Amino acid sequence: MERKKIRIGIIGLGLMGREFASSIARWCHLLDDGPVPELAGICDKNKDTWKWYMDNFPGIAIATDDYKSLIESDGIDAIYCAVPHNLHEQIYIDIIKAGKHLLGEKPFGIDKAANENIMKIISDHPEVIVCCSSEFPYFPACQTLINWLKNGKYGRLIEVRAGFHHSSDMDLAKPINWKRMVEINGEYGCMGDLGMHTLHIPFRMGWKPVSVFADLQKIAETRPDGKGNTVPCKTWDNAVLTCKSIDPKTGKEFSLVVETKRMAPGATNNWFIKVYGTEGSAKFSTHNPKAFDYLTTSGKEQGWTRIDVGSQSAIPSITGGIFEFGFSDAFQQMIGAFVHELSGNGTLNPFRNVTPAETTWSHELFTAALESHRTGRKIELQP
Ligand SMILES: NC(=O)c1ccc[n+]([C@@H]2O[C@H](COP(=O)([O-])OP(=O)(O)OC[C@H]3O[C@@H](n4cnc5c(N)ncnc54)[C@H](O)[C@@H]3O)[C@@H](O)[C@H]2O)c1
Numbered sequence: 001m002e003r004k005k006i007r008i009g010i011i012g013l014g015l016m017g018r019e020f021a022s023s024i025a026r027w028c029h030l031l032d033d034g035p036v037p038e039l040a041g042i043c044d045k046n047k048d049t050w051k052w053y054m055d056n057f058p059g060i061a062i063a064t065d066d067y068k069s070l071i072e073s074d075g076i077d078a079i080y081c082a083v084p085h086n087l088h089e090q091i092y093i094d095i096i097k098a099g100k101h102l103l104g105e106k107p108f109g110i111d112k113a114a115n116e117n118i119m120k121i122i123s124d125h126p127e128v129i130v131c132c133s134s135e136f137p138y139f140p141a142c143q144t145l146i147n148w149l150k151n152g153k154y155g156r157l158i159e160v161r162a163g164f165h166h167s168s169d170m171d172l173a174k175p176i177n178w179k180r181m182v183e184i185n186g187e188y189g190c191m192g193d194l195g196m197h198t199l200h201i202p203f204r205m206g207w208k209p210v211s212v213f214a215d216l217q218k219i220a221e222t223r224p225d226g227k228g229n230t231v232p233c234k235t236w237d238n239a240v241l242t243c244k245s246i247d248p249k250t251g252k253e254f255s256l257v258v259e260t261k262r263m264a265p266g267a268t269n270n271w272f273i274k275v276y277g278t279e280g281s282a283k284f285s286t287h288n289p290k291a292f293d294y295l296t297t298s299g300k301e302q303g304w305t306r307i308d309v310g311s312q313s314a315i316p317s318i319t320g321g322i323f324e325f326g327f328s329d330a331f332q333q334m335i336g337a338f339v340h341e342l343s344g345n346g347t348l349n350p351f352r353n354v355t356p357a358e359t360t361w362s363h364e365l366f367t368a369a370l371e372s373h374r375t376g377r378k379i380e381l382q383p
Pocket of ligand 1: 011012013014015016017043044045046049065067081082083084085087105106107133134135193
């Protein structure tokens with residue numbers, strides 16, 4: 001029987017647009033009998049970006065620089081939208097109003113007000129499926145950690161550290177781009193760029209912060225503009241948020257430390273989560289992407305155990321079980337979870353993508369973090 005197709009349009013054909021297109025081009029990689037996403041339309045203001053797509057995707061029926069003509073097309077079922085943050089609000093709202101399902105990029109609105117406006121439209125359109133992108137939890141070793149968490153093997157939580165460390169900004173000669181401009185990237189800076197990734201698992205476990213104390217840093221004060229001038233660089237480079245959360249499993253408070261750093265010497269794209277509890281602890285980092293580390297606390301002596309997890313993904317794939325898994329695989333699994341949500345096919349039940357409500361929690365946290373840094377005080381949050 002021929003499998004159902006989901007006709008996808010991509011808005012924003014840059015770094016992430018290509019990653020998405022490449023993922024769905026190799027859908028045969030997944031051993032899954034659900035619908036198959038197919039690239040049917042593309043949109044970018046910069047027409048230079050179109051060529052790679054046109055050369056590689058013969059099924060593209062619409063190529064446009066006007067996103068409205070893409071979202072109004074009857075030939076499109078769902079949109080992946082990866083545009084700069086200042087455009088999220090208007091474009092996401094228009095996509096949802098047009099009745100197209102949406103996998104949108106983080107931070108899902110440049111600020112809290114933009115996110116609230118997107119949320120209003122989502123609640124007016126319950127027939128539209130909306131998710132936010134976050135791929136790192138789909139590493140198989142991290143899926144192992146998530147199952148370990150669900151089984152409550154940690155006892156009472158002491159501390160959770162979730163972070164994302166980059167170092168691309170350590171090169172002070174790197175020209176400024178939109179991700180370093182407050183008016184396009186947003187006042188959150190590194191938090192808006194990296195934060196949703198760090199919060200996906202904590203939020204899913206119900207560890208919504210009840211307070212935050214934030215330490216934000218601006219390290220690169222200027223950058224070349226690529227045209228021979230030096231211009232101010234005003235975004236936050238690094239942020240450490242020390243939060244209190246309550247674990248629904250025990251009703252007890254614990255520390256949740258969220259680190260988002262663009263200037264972390266030695267790191268490239270290191271996403272990690274470390275969970276410390278009275279009975280057990282566990283950690284995963286993309287620095288060692290196969291490794292699931294855990295320890296059981298049984299009295300005096302404690303030692304970490306490492307399991308090398310192969311490529312056994314949430315949605316099974318053709319890759320041999322002992323082979324390595326990477327960023328592109330995690331991204332494809334995330335899209336797989338989105339497609340499962342669209343199809344309502346409940347047989348596999350993969351870890352869900354970030355929900356719209358979870359993006360709102362992240363905006364509440366980052367807005368409180370800005371206030372905390374500005375006032376030097378701990379800020380209380382709605383539980
Ligand atoms: N999930 C991840 O791991 C990840 C990684 C990087 C970035 N992102 C997110 O993805 C989004 C895009 O980031 P990127 O790195 O792909 O950026 P990018 O700059 O590489 O691409 C953005 C594209 O949007 C296009 N664009 C701008 N205005 C437009 C408009 N009005 N209509 C159509 N296209 C328009 C630009 O021309 C550009 O090609 C951001 O929200 C970012 O935070 C996610």
